[in-house]
Amino acid sequence: MGKSTCADLLRARAVPVVDTDDLARQLVLPGQPALDEIRRAFGDEVLESTGQLRREFLAERVFSDAAARQQLEAILHPRIRALWLAQVSDWRQQGEPLAVVVIPLLFETSAQAEFDATICVACSPASQRQRLLARGWTITQLEQRISAQWPIDRKISAADFVVWTEGPLSLAGEQLDRILPNVLQLAH
Secondary structure (H helix, E strand, O other), X not given: OOHHHHHHHHHHOOOOEEEHHHHHHHHOOOOOHHHHHHHHHHOHHHEOOOOOEOHHHHHHHHHOOHHHHHHHHHHHHHHHHHXXXXXXXXXXXXXXXXXXXEOOOOOOOOHHHHOOOOEEEEOOHHHHHHHHHHOOOOHHHHHHHHHOOXXXXXXXXXXXXXXXXXXXXXXXXXXXXXXXXXXXXHXX
């Protein structure tokens, strides 16, 4: 959809950003309690001989089995939420006028209530598929992941603002520049 690109554009505008995908990657590093819990839940085969998580192996398993996905989410989502909530609290204590948490499953996890405003970063389903295929995803992988999320039109309807990422990068930046003052007003 363009969430990472928009996050980079926000950082370039001196807006603090935390990406929950980054938090999830930190939580599954060797030695982390979440990784051990994942190993116990899904078996030793989810780990490389080095102790690293076999991300693609686990993804294949959980995106082909809704119960397994829910089990993984039950392990990770509370930990991820605790981390970003702590970061938001720190930003508030520091007096940050504006900060962003990138949450791919914002509405699916009912996290939107924690924020003054929500921005949906979106593109057409055709562009989404093209972008994911360009990353090397198979049709099956992208279909499984897309079906695990709300449809984009539902996310757009639920969001306060939308950045449409079909055009050039400069256009996404222009949209953010128009949206940010409105977000600041909602926050105060």
